[in-house]
Amino acid sequence: MTKHAFFLIVIGSLLTRFSATAQTTPTYSWTNLPKIAQPTFRRDTTNIIAFGAKPDGVSLNTQAINKAISTCSQKGGGVVLVPAGIWLTGPIVLKSNVNLHLKKAATLLFTTDKNQYALVEGVYEGKRAARNQSPVSGTNLANVAITGQGILDGNGDVWRAVHKSQLTESQWKEKVESGGVLKDDGKTWYPSEQFKKASTENRSMLLAPGKTPQDFADMKDFLRPNLVVLTNCKKVLLEGVTFQNSPAWCLHPLMCQDLTLRNVTTKNPEYAHNGDGMDIESCKNFLIEGCTLDVGDDAICIKSGKDEEGRKRGMPTENGIIRNNTVYNGHGGFVVGSEMSGGARYLFVSNCTFMGTDKGLRFKSVRGRGGVVEHIYAKDIFMKNIAQEAIFFDMYYFVKFATDGERDERPVVNEGTPVFRNMRFENIVCTGAKKGIFVRGLPEMAIQTIAMANMVLETEKGVELVDASGIRLDNINLLSTSTKPVINVTNSSNLTFNNIQYPANTDVLFSIDGERSKAINVTNTDTSKARTKTEFTHGAVEKSLLLTTTK
Template identity: 35%
Template sequence: MITNKVIALRSIVFLSITVILTISCSKKITAVSESDPWKTMELTIKNLPKTNFQDKTYNINDFGAVSDGKTLNTEAFQKAIQKCAENGGGKVIVPNGKYLTGAIHLENNVNLHLEDNAEILFSLNPKDYPIVHTSWEGTEVMNYSPLIYAKGKTNVAITGKGTLNGQADSTNWWIWAGSKNYGWKKGIPSQNDPTNREVLVDMAEKNIPVAERVFGEGRYLRPNFIEFFECNTVLVKDITVINSPFWILHPIKTNNMIIDGVTVNSHGPNNDGCDPEYSQNIIIKNCTFNTGDDCIAIKAGRDNDGRRVAIPSKNIIVQNCKMIDGHGGVVIGSEISAGVNNVFVENCVMDSPNLDRAIRIKTNSRRGGIIENVYVRNLEVGTVKECVLKLNMFYNVYGSQTGNFIPVIRNINLENVNVKNGGKYSVWAEGYKESPVENITLKNVKIQKVDSIYLLKNVKNINFINAYINEKKVE
């Protein structure tokens, strides 16, 4: 006869075995991850949900669009998108021709598709971009709508081989940057005026609610080009993007996004090619970046605002991309306060006398943040101006950038990297005495020409494995 005592004993034994097996399995999974971190990348790719749209089409010409490059088609775009969404989704077609418009706001289950010779020209009138909840240099704000914007949407895409033209140059949006390099002269208003950029930063430091951080007209903070805010399951494929007012591709608080085959050619101020921010499971592949700032810059919020949001950017994958001009090929920071981890870069080509660095991490004691687990392999670098790998905890571009938030940078790995001209340094790494840059590995790295092997300050555990610099093996 089975008594209650026997049942209890069997239950204890069963639970004990379950706990032991669980611990054993956990250790095994951890061990696999540590021995081959690229499996994390493979799992991310395998498990990423894909966009899927109904086989229905909505041609913007049927909603009143005119392809003369002069008629404002904002209403036609919005009507087509709304009708598509109301009917369960599908493809909104932009036919061949030139279409002028203001802000385009996407909806659930909508694929905005540009035919091969379609070009969307975006208005240069700030009044065509309504005030929305967005972000500017890592600080959330109510500001001009991005040129293409989606907030809180699922299953949304921009596809096709057409062109998105922001029309920005030194006579309009770019002059707001306040730089003489882009047409600004003394007396012209800009983002640098005392009531603009620094006021926003101060509001965030004082925890002023985002709804009360209202900017827009008279404040000269340029809009992002394409922004997916709090979205899930997103595709941007094959388009060409030129002449952006500001950051170009900006997924913020967005998960599960593929950016595939996109060409970015925009040399204005702050013209980063792609800026994933507070975002996870982002794949950037088969793209070409030719930019006025960082080609790819992985972000996680600025200062107090980043710590308030506290969402790290994670599982960011860059594959088979080409980087031409820019401040850096793949960059992490400087808006980095919530941290970044699990970044994978493989099979990329970086080459231009106007490309400053290949891989770069930039932060400071005002930004803080933990940046860890960055893996780079199979990189072909022609020419970079400054260095191959730069890790900097003292980044300073806006005046005083010191505070009490000492950053962490650790576990940075480069493998199978070939460089023709590495500029000044193969590795430039600077940390704090109390927080050194930790665990840098260069394995199977060949740098044919560079002025100096490295510049190191407060670095702990740097390893050169089968590394040749200036034709000499580095031990």
């Protein structure tokens, strides 16, 4: 065989493999949404009372509940019934083919005795870490559910620190009188001296090579667990139940497939540090619908691992439907990042309401993460009283800028460079926010190819685009009260503004900043209502912007 013939065979083989892969990879759209398989269970019912559980709020039912779950699973599965009552318990471990069903007025109350929670290997922000055992956990399961109309309460207040500024005077007084210790400046309450020491010394919980969870026994109290952690499970259903008062994140499905969260409520106090509602990490095929969230951190959050560990895992969060949800309090209504190093793609967000969140649609990352976030679609999103930005992209998450306000602009692209691209948002209304749209990429990697259409944004400020490319705004009504400028562009290119509406007598409509700003097109927009149509600063030139307007 000649070298040329061998080369052709190899190329043919690669093309065949590529073609097969392309044919089996679905292309999703609003008319062809991902399909999520549902778990099924036998009708056999096991009552936890039959195993000695007592609903008196005093008796510790850990052994009885876990025995009921194990026995049910061993017999082929079915329903484990939690009747009305207060069931005090330690950690519960779920098993395959079991539906843990809480009747209305049933509360699983997790004990404040931290000795009941073993030190285990877990995950913290996408990295291996020592944690206390989660109140509810399950690993490598199939067909598993928590359903009903009851409550799972994590007793999170005994685990969390809290700052004085986050509480009223009466709440702070009650907290101090409950025990615990104060920071030396008297402004932070800690659950224990052990917690205070680990926190003030900024000790790490990450499991470095050669370390085991038991090596962290001297800081056990600091290692707050997530309320529900399900790892590498298939066909998972959480439905109808209220999950509240978590020590850290509320719901954390990790590397799960065919996941459904339906009509779930998650509640954490506003002051709950890391009190996320749902963190969907490296999961495939999932549905979040009809849920209500009122939490202390991000509400519905998409993650896929952090930095090198996340890239090595290489499992994007993908094929997700998020619809008909309501978020009250939270740092963001729908959030991607910042731990998104494995990527995220094909996510469909619709018919959601955000009432009083810090941000609405929130996308965040930073140099070093890597990962590609793409094919995110959102429509029919309604927001009210957003504290900061309605739509927010930022590649500088938790970066402290120099005192002169200038950013690190090293134009370096490597495996740690995050990419956000190819998204469409439409039919969005926001009444009340500090800023309507904020997009800030990296000089070396712009946030790119984002289309936004049919929006009414009643905000203090309109639009700010920094290091962005291929952004298109169509039919956007910017009812901004700060009219200088309505739209601010910095070092961005290939932008289209079509049919932009804004208040009459605006001081400045467009402010173009930076010598890298170019190819900015404005069409079908009446610029005559502005006192100043355009201004150019810091090296920006007039030819960077082309006005094809109605007046």
